[in-house]
Amino acid sequence: MSAPATRELAELTGPQAAATLTANSIVVLPVGSIEHHGDYLPLATDLIMADEMSRRVVEGAAADGLDVWRLPPLAYTKSDEHAWAPGTFWIEGEELLATFRSIGRSLAATPARTIVLYNGHGGNVAPMGIALRDLRRRFGLRTFAMNVAVPAGDGDPDGAGGPDEHGLGIHGGWGETSLLMHLRPELVHEEHFTRAIPPGLVEREQIGFAGAPVQFGWLSDDFGFGGVLGDPTGADAAAGSRIASDLVSSGVAALREISTFDPAGGVA
Structure with missing residues (x-):
């Protein structure tokens, strides 16, 4: 049987997969979402990012x-913060966790022992964290998670850093919009770009989103900006190309480290 030319697992036949996968194989599962991204980005923004960047x-x-x-990407995931917005298609966190379990069970039936969840949507982070330990305990898999970590604008547009988003560019902001302008420019509506930075959050030192000392429960329409958070003004495809290149470099480096990682402290 000749060696497959593809790296898409679902394009192999069953016998090819059984003969090709080994205990050293790393299987990457892109995890996206179908959710509201304002009036300038498509519903599939997170899915496009996870799908295309994981491929690269x-x-x-x-x-x-x-x-x-x-593996083919998961499209329908935990996006209930946008449930108020028509066009958002989401499942419960428990359903997403159950899906991860089923995929892990299926992977455990192959020779491969490592799964990497490559995520494009912040709402998936909590279920993914539970899944990492669950799949490790239930099936003995080596489990990892990575995110499409797009940067927030840092207030240095001359240095290609975009507008200052005060760390709040988490949904439809400069980095995400720039990346979409690079990946799928025909789906981005620049005429609707509007700054959406909640002043009440800028003033807070303790309360904020991921990384802040104090987290809080929120829905995307809580802030009065049509369900987006960030400043897409100044976004462009050139910045998106640089972001994509950085994501590939860091992603390859991460997979290289994953390939030799042993939680016991040795080398796999």
């Missing part, structure tokens, strides 16, 4: 000599 990362890692494969 896997191809880069394979070219670097790693035994890495990619």
Whole structure:
């Protein structure tokens, strides 16, 4: 049986998968969402980012000599913060966790022992964290999670850093919009770009989003900006291309480290 040319696991036949996957194989599962992104980005923004960037990362890692494969992406995930907005399609956190369990169970039936969740949506982070330990305990898999970590605007537009988003550019902000302008420019509506930075959050030192000392429960329409958070003004495809290149470099480096990681402290 000839070696497959693809790195898309679902494009293999069953016998090819059984013969090709080994205990050293890394399987990457892109995790996106279908959710409201204002009036300038598509509902599939997070899915597009997770799907396309995981493909580039896997191809880069394979070219670097790693035994890495990619599954088709999950589209319907935990997006209930946008449930108020027509066009958002979401499932409960428990359903997403159950889906991860089922995929882990299926992977455990192959020779592969490592799964990487490559995530494009912040609302998936909590269920993914539970899934990492659950799949480790239930099936003995090596489990990891990565995110499409787009930067927030840092107030240095001359240095291609975009407008100052005060760390709040988490949904439809400069980085995400720039990346979409690079990946799928025909889906971005620049005429609707509007700054959406809640002043009440800028003034807070303790309360904020991921990384802040104090987290809080929120819905995307709590802030009065049509369900987006960030400042897309100044976003452009050139910045998106640089962001994509950085994501590939960091993603390949992450997969290289994953390939030799042993939680007991040794080398796998």
